[in-house]
Amino acid sequence: MTGDRHPTMALLGALLLTGVGVAACGEPTPGPCGAVVVCEPGERCFSDPACDAATRCARGPEAELYGRSATQAGACVATDDDGCRRSAVTCPFWGQCSAPPDGFAPGGRCPETSRRDGDYLAAHRPACAGQGTCVALHDDECASARICALEGRCTAQNGVCVATRDADCKSSELCRELGHCSLEGLACRALTIGDCAQSVACRDQGDCGIRAGACTDCRRSEWCALEGLCALGVDGCRATSDAQCRGTRACQQEKRCRVQLGRCVR
Known part of the structure; x- marks a missing residue:
């Protein structure tokens, strides 16, 4: 009929209006x-x-x-x-x-x-x-x-x-670099002073204390508040004054309120 659109063109026009993507004429496109x-x-x-x-x-x-x-x-x-x-x-x-x-x-x-x-x-x-x-x-x-x-x-x-094994933690790069040398749950974490003391982070950045399973600066570590180990020494975090010891839980609960050889003692 004169003026009628080709059925295929009408279908494709409708698809265009509905937002279906089209390719230029003559371009191969995926079929089935x-x-x-x-x-x-x-x-x-x-x-x-x-x-x-x-x-x-x-x-x-x-x-x-x-x-x-x-x-x-x-x-x-x-x-x-x-x-x-x-x-x-x-x-x-x-x-x-x-x-x-x-x-x-x-x-x-x-x-x-x-x-x-x-x-x-x-x-x-x-x-x-x-x-x-x-x-x-x-x-x-x-x-x-x-x-x-x-x-x-x-x-x-x-x-x-x-x-799942302490040995895997201790041989990891995370142990050498950041002190994550001990197994906790299904991951390696920093859990002891020794973990952090041997790490590159302790040697290069002073992150020789522990907090929430990671090595951190001595003053921000859990051991500063607990044991007075708030200052960085050659072998890790140490207590360096009686004042540091007096503000600790070790002093309040165990009467270890004075410093001796880097530790708080009675």
């Missing part, structure tokens, strides 16, 4: 995923959103960084071990090198970044282990990962790498 649709001359073409999602997952940063290269319900998910092992971050850093098995029910906490991880790794840490995310199923995955050498997280548990 894996096929190619070539636009007819004089017409415009549109791509299938499901195919766009599949391409995004298979070729985008989700696959490259995290091994999530498959698509489920429009989301990028990990479904094969090879994809997880090829990931640039999830496997080599976090030790999460396996696709989650069917029915996997995670129970662990997400790994926490430390201040040594840097902005990049902090921004690209994996989500909590679970369906659709690469997981750590074997201890050898964790043992060969960066997180083991860095933070002593060398054991696979509930899909993530965690610390």
